[in-house]
Amino acid sequence: MKVTLESSDGQVFTVDKEVAELSVIIKEMLVIEQANQDHPIPLLNVGAVELAKVIEYCEHHRNDPTIDDDEDYDSRKKPIEMDDWDKQFTIVNKEMMFELILAANSMQVKPLLHLGCRYAADIVKRMSPTEIRDLFQIDDDFTPEEQDKIEWEKQWTKL
């Protein structure tokens, strides 16, 4: 069975139901609107470029066992295997990957979300606070007092 998905910019994608159901949100929608499957499912937060990429991911992982992580998304307990395809998949630019994380989050495609967050973690690993600020264009908004307090606390957090 097929379902149609509509991106925020009006593009329509037709995919197998079992592929679309990797998204928890879509799966729930399909349960609720069982009778009404002629209309495309609108995905207001996901652009066409990202949606195409998400679908590509779901197509490849359609037969994977589902991961249930609502209670505790501690990756250490259930390490998710990254195969060669996944590695290939993550070779995109950083902006794209963060957009994908956002899309995976709003559609609740759990394995893709894990993959994206792992990728993001690998980027910030071994960086300094300044480098992270530069990367994400974040301002250092600590006041001098807060800075002092953090410095003081920091001495107890050393490994």
Place this chain on the structure above:
Amino acid sequence: MPTLRAIDLPEILFRIAFYLDAKDVIVCSLVCKFFHNVFTPFIWRDLHFGKRNSYKHCNSLTRAISLKVNQPIQQVPDSENKNKDEPRNPLLEVLLKNAESVRSLAIHNHDSVLPLTLGAACTRLESITLEGLSLQPQKVHPTEYWDECKLMIRQNRPHLRSLFLVNWPAIALRSVSMKGQTLWNPLLRCTHCWNLRSLSLTRFHFRGRYMKAFWTICERLEKLELERVWLELPKRPTDHQGGTTTNHPTQPTSRSSPPGPAVRFPRLLELTVREMQASSPMFQLEELIAQCPILRTLEWSYNGIRIDPSSVEFCKRFIASTWPDLSAVSINGYLSEMTTEFYIQVIKSVKQPLRQFDLKRMSPTPIYDILKTQHFKSLEAIDLRLCQGDKSDWVLEILNSCPTLQRFQAKILRAQDFLKAKKPWVCRQLQELVVFIDMGFPDNGPNRKLTEEELEQCRMVFRQLAILKELRVLDTLTTYNAAYNITHEDYHRTNHLRFSLVALPMRLNAGLDLLVGFTKLEEVSFWGGKHVVHKKELLWMIKHWKWLKTLTGGWRVLTGTVKLVQDKYFWDGRLRTWLSEQGIQTTGSRYEQYRENELDSANCGDCCLPQDEEPEENDLIVE
């Protein structure tokens, strides 16, 4: 209007945090206020007090923060004026402020009440480890420990899932002032921890009401580990039941039994019973193992010197489907009564894919063949160390065909066999690899330098190893002993294996740096008999293998005086001291004595100091 970005959502940052380690989480918390709020709880999530090398239950990715509490601990005043001075301890202040973020607390061999005070302030603890309260009366009053301990367990009752208790005697033995008194232990407080699923007791004695509490807790456990535990069980009325074995023992408590067969561990999936000398193996089988109807994993080791039929009895029950879900079995005990035919019969009776099937001292070829044809796709642990012969062909076959393998112990892996095939191994989930990797180079004289071609072969081996990114234990040393014993009678002959085996040199010039991706590595044992591991390599290991806790080597030292010793860092204990300051222990190292003329100082490279030069203090500082 700025568009929403992934890093603006706390739930996404949470997920990212789980892929970081403690150091990175601290860095992230310093980026901005928003990051600070999200990442700070992760800094305090897992706290370990005590020596780093005593961390037993932390995962390689656990953000374990080893606070060096020794210094501030001394600022904690004596128990008399503790209350009025307590807030002045800055460490405690910081800890208490973040108590809500702590999920796991481990206290190893500590004499201070501070970690327990923190524990009592926590309310979301999911895991507690308490090891060896030393009960030194001059340092702290035991009741103070216990009051805090009781409070800690009460405060965290609803969330507590795992409890690890090490070194709890039933009565005080060492402490002079309390000698002979019954000691309180935390089990008693756990009967109301309804979510407790995992319990581990090591060197633990208990009886009476503690025993009663234990049985109550057992009914909700999914995982239980008992090591050197002294149990005191009520006598079962065997006379009335004709002394026959039964799966339905009488309940030890007075509470009304539920209908149907009452068992002690109705929910237990994983059981480990080790070295329980105080009770007979048959008793352990009857009272513990037979009480777990849905057991999936069993590790059982007992003193196997005396003749004992319990392993055979276990197998009979296993064939009779006493444990229909049991798919991982490891038994180390008296197995001589078990014939190969019976063993085959046991393994043939298995209807489901096995994750492990290890009856130590027994691994003849027919069993290997059955495992190979039916269970290689599901096996998670294999131990070939006690097989006859080196079985290096099996070793390679296993690495090439067991995708789910996590722990693998064998004697010898011959590099030349797999270098030819150039096939990447399939066991990508391997966490523990214990095998001697023999490079197989001709002429193993202690003075011969490796040729460039040989070094390239070493690099190829490292490249092959490098795919095992989940590895926590890499041990090429302990099986070297086993290799010795293959042909024990030839020990003094010149063709003995110890002369022909060529270890993989753990040297940077041989490609050690290809193992840079081994971020989870905790334990390394290497054979440095010929190719000495030097400071350069040690610095590299410490820099890249952040979780390294144990580094055991076969160190090559010269016979004679300190002056003659090539690696004097090691010989005079400096290296060892330095490593232990880095949190790495070297217990279990072997020392191979060489005569002076057997050593080749040139092969040592530039990292060894000239023999008469004193090592400088700052030589040993990590960049």
